[in-house]
Amino acid sequence: MEASFQRRELVELLHRLDNPDRRGVFIIGGPGVGKTVLLQQLEAELQRQGRAAFLVSLMNIDVDDLSTRIMDEITRVAGAFEVERTIRASGGDSLRQSTAVLNRAAERLQTPVLLLDGLDESRYPRRTAAAVEELSEALNGWRLVVASRPGPGIELRRFVQFDVLQLGPLTEGDMVAMLRESAPTLAEDVVSTIVRLANGNPLIARLVARRAQDRTALGVVFGDRLEDLITWLVDNALSASPDPDLLGLVLEELALAAGRDRISALAGKLRIPEDQLRRILSYLPEFSLLTVDQQAGTVAFAHASVQDAVLSRRVFLRPFRLAELKFGAEEAERDDLLDASFVGRHSLDRILGQQRSIVIGNRGSGKSAIFLKLVEERSVETFPVANTGDLLHRIVDKDAWLDADALRAAWLVVIAAVAASTVPGEAPKALRRNAEDLRAALGLPTEPPSRTRRAMRAAARLLGGTTLKFGVGPVNFEATLPVGTRPGGSFLDIESLLQDTDNLLKQTGRRVVVLLDRIDETFKYDRGRQEALVQALLQAEGRVSLLDSIGLVVFLRSDLFELYDIQEKNKLVSRSLALDWSEDDWLQVLIRRVFANEPLVRLARRLRVADEEIEVRAALEVLFPAEIESQPVDRWLVDSLRDGNGNISPRLAVLLLHLTRERSARPDAVVAAAPLFSADAVQRAMTKLSDLSFSEVVNDFKVAPTFVLNCRAGKLTSFTLPEVEQLFDGEEGKIGDQVRLLERLGFLERVVEQHGTQTRSTFRIPRLYTRCWDYA
Secondary structure, eight states, rough: OOEEEEEEEHHHHHHHHHHTSSEEEEEOTTTTSSHHHHHHHHHHHEEEEEETEEEEOOTOOOOOHHHHHHHHHHHGGGGTTTTHHHHHHHOOOOOHHHHHHHHHTTTTSSEEEEEEEGGGSSSHHHHHHHHHHHHHHOOOOOOOEEEEEEETOGGGGOOOOOOEEEEEOOOOHHHHHHHHOTTSSOOOHHHHHHHHHTTHHHHHHHHHHHHGGGGGGGSSOTTTTTHHHHHHHHHHHHHHSSSSSHHHHHHHHHHHTTTTTEHHHHHHHHHOHHHHHHHHTSSSGGGGGGGEEEETTTEESSHHHHHHHHHHHHHTTTOOOOOGOOOOOGGGGGGGHHHHHHOOOOTTHHHHHEEEEEEEEESSSSHHHHHHHHHHOOOSSSEEEOHHHHHHHTTTTOOOOOOOOHHHHHHHHHHHHHHHHOOTTTOOHHHHHHHHHHHHHTTHHHOOOHHHHHHHHHHHTTOOOOOOOOTTTEEEEEEEEEETOHHHHHHHOOOOHHHHHHHHHTTTTEEEEEEOOOOTTTTOOOOOOHHHHHHHHHHHHHHHHTOEEEEEEEEEHHHHHSSOHHHHHHHGGGGEEEEEOOOHHHHHHHHHHHHHHHHHHHHHHHHHHSSSSHHHHHHHHHSSEETTTTHHHHHHHHHHHHHTTTTEEEEHHHHHHHHHHHTTHHHSEEEEESSOOOOOHHHHHHHHHHHHHHHIIIIISSSHHHHHHHHHTTTTEEEEHHHHHSEEEEEEEEOOHHHHHHHHSSOEEEEEEEEEEEEEEEOOOOHHHGGGGOOO
């Protein structure tokens, strides 16, 4: 409403704003009843009175953007109040910094008022409401006015210190007065029809009035539903456009960009010239669907209802069956979608540059995926060993027990045997023979033998196999060579072989990296042996780190690395790399798994904000409901899957997708609408995933199984150690050791609580493991 017609509530609002017992006013009303216009009129009236008033739209902002949006608006108009320099000098964009700036500004402003419009239109209303509540409590000298639609995301309890003003429909007399002022050329019968159709909703009245000059809109009966009118306007805009298909794409793209975007960015996403986009947009203002800010170069939907109407058309999905979707394998070594879904880690270059040689991560954190991607790397020669235990067991008998020195020597033999394949044909004869003998002893491929050696092998077959003796320092080994193979010497010194190979590579300017994966598969259920195995491997890694041209990268599960002696571990800080996943990176993995499928490839191209990344929130809106269990879907996903160490693994994303599809009511049914998955399906899938994660602790890791099962039986989720000591089985180890192992696995999260001057240590079991208890 560009005209000066004022709602009766403006006087009431001004009166309530001055109530010293309240922090401000909370305006609540349905879509289109005039909340924004009332705030605009309030801002103008306050400024007429000489008061400082700042109107800030919350549409499509995240909590992290709240402070920036407020600061931008105040900076835009603050020159009149001589606070612009103060605000810009602060350089802060956090809520705390903004509060400090606003409190300083209040000392020079006359009863300043902050007007926040469209709380319900923020990305996550619950979180934004909490931030606004925090802001209102921290501000001194300011009054706040917040406007919102009612709805499940709006909690009035957060605004108990506010007066609540319920904004209802306009009276018939007010509707007539508004139309007489805003559209004075309308005939009496047209005004009467619009008043009847709008049923007290000023936005409907305004939109119909703009289209009623030729009476085209009056032939449609809308009742009092704004949604029906907006849908009708969208359809009419499309039919009136010279290129309805392209306009449809423009509207969809803008809807997927949360209703606001830069014109240049929108043109880039659509792969069309910017001037062509501007021509398309020029057909929309008369339908009141968009607002174009030529100076800022942005375009936005005029009202949130326009975005809802565009998304409800669901025209951006080609019909397909959920059963057609592929999500890949949980194990990287069997995963045909690894390339499509791999999220590049900034650490890969540091690994190959030998800056990080010990890669540590939880099960499912992507160690094997990185292993496979490094194998494909062409900048460095890599020599992968995916099943390290197989090689080690050719030296170390599964039933034998070796001391730490012997295990360290065994690891060096494995590393030397893998590196021996780099010895070229022009190398000294003795070095070539030693390299071939060692690889043959471990069953690794060797160069095809010469004619002379084939003759010698044929003769040797008559005598049977021979043995190769080799050693590392004082530790000696003996391995049986394949039948027909004769060793080049009576004894092979592994340390010398490694050093000679390294020297040769250095002379020829080559650098090679041996990659060892799946260490945890060796002596899988024997923690004592695994501890000794890791201890010896890291000692061997220390020896290899001294070489110039032979590098070693080992991939270790976090809980195994934690078994390593703390004093020794301190020596590895500069060479170790812990794999952790940011929320956005993890969500990228989940999203790419789905959007790699052919029915969604076209949409994925439109959702990409860079060469690789897909816009997370827009993509999630295609996959899941915006909120699940009263939480924003991205927050719900991450909070449900984090362990006690704050980690979340890509494998869980793959599992969740498989389980969600299985639990969809009709996976074979044809779908063409978003979201693809219902809240019920993903909730039940998450419960099953929780049960699988719990079972992994008990049956796979086998850490404190009696205590873990007792926690589930008693549904204990938070406790102090003295409260649960009787639930441990002493035969499974000392209680302190069991607790430490559970912490390392992420099953227990240690929490220190402060009560006045007293503190106490408690433990909490994350939702990842306890969700299934509620549905047992």
